Amino acid sequence: MGVGPGDPELITVAAQRAIRSAQVMAYPVADLGREGMAARIAAPWLQPEQQRLPLLFPMVEAAAPRRQAWHAAADAVAACVQQGQAVVFLCEGDSSTYASASYLLLALQQRHPHCPVRMLPGITAAAAAAAEASSQGMPWPLALQQERLLIQPTPDGPELLRPLLLNCRSSGQPLVLLKLGRRWLWVRPLLEELGLLESAIYGERVGWPQQRLCPAVQVPAAECPYFSLLLLRTSWPEVLP
Template sequence: MVDLSLAPLSLSPTFAPDQLTLVGVGPGDPELLTVAAVKALEQADVVAHPVAREGQPGMALTIASRWLQPQQQLLPLAFPMVAEPEPRISAWHEAADVLASQVRAGRRVVLLCEGDVSLFATGSYVQLALRRRHPDLPFALIPGIPSVCAAAAAAAQVAVDLPLALQQEGLLIRPCPENASDFRKLLQSARDGSTVIGLIKVGHRWPWVFEVLSEEGLLDQALFAQRVGWPDQRVAAASDVPPDARPYFSLLLIRQLWPEVLP
């Protein structure tokens, strides 16, 4: 008789022939996919992946390509990068309908999501559209490593120790504010609340972000990371990044304070 009390507990989703799985593939390095993510990819009949324009592979597919099988069908789903709501809503609805039709045909389907499936993810909008338009459709989510976590880990490779949160500290992950005034308010609020900031989508805002960090004396306390997990990854102190740069796919980790009790 098997003693089930000693059996390992698995909370990973069971992949059925008629199920959709939204898979977080992490920030760039294919080695950072979870075991559950790799299993889902290996078992999939259809691999759906977001693209900004037709004919482009997209970052999520590039990350996951090592784990794909030759016989699998690739299904690009276009999500336009526009400010207007209507094209984006239409794209989410269309994606939900296409994925549902594939699942109802008896196929195992995965939808790739860069980073984590629930953190600033296109897949989250598809998830909500699926729940509203196809409430009977089974689907599961497999989390992925967010870029801010990968950046904190990569910092150690350049001898920078920047834990995202310690003891009673908070952690705020959010897009970069749109102006210097709001950024200063954010920094002050984080200081008051002993909160570390993970600031994503810095990009073209970097010149005035650099200026504010310099005024606040934070250039050497902020970690700059660009294209985390990719072969051309860059991780450095913010002071080492030229103020006139336009660093796409970049983020900042800003720790203004440290707890009193440390090793």
């Protein structure tokens, strides 16, 4: 199920109800022993007597350790379910959008096809950032009318991002770049070169007490946290209020 992003209050009634009735709280962690982001967000809703089940989702490029971890996560969840326990898997943002929950879902389907699953959606970081911008006097509809919103991870180099930005500039397609992080170092100069810096909003740790949300022009080129994104809009539909 999706929680947050960031703000514990951004949770559906269905998700709250599912948490209340579960015996096991599972959540992804990048390293065993480290607290997971989803668990931290959901903390106000968890009960001390509920069993914690941190599941390793390593942030590595290699396929084998990731597959191994997804299989192990599915096996651990299925084992709890087989013992009659209701398990909730907490996931940051929406559970179907670039989400650890999706890998768990696919691994469960493959390895434990009879394990019952209910998927509860959440709020994407893109939607949360747009809403925050709008709340701060920077009205930011993610998509209007016939626009084709593009949400994707920031490509790995300027040569890959440049054509994407040129297309957004000429077509007016609104864009959300996730996984901005350290790439901001070279993304900012590229936006500036293409005359797009003034058309973007930078969002960092949206929904957290340390949230930073501002015009991208105010953010110097530097490495940014993993939980950062960029909203880009180069034009508006003709017919507006």
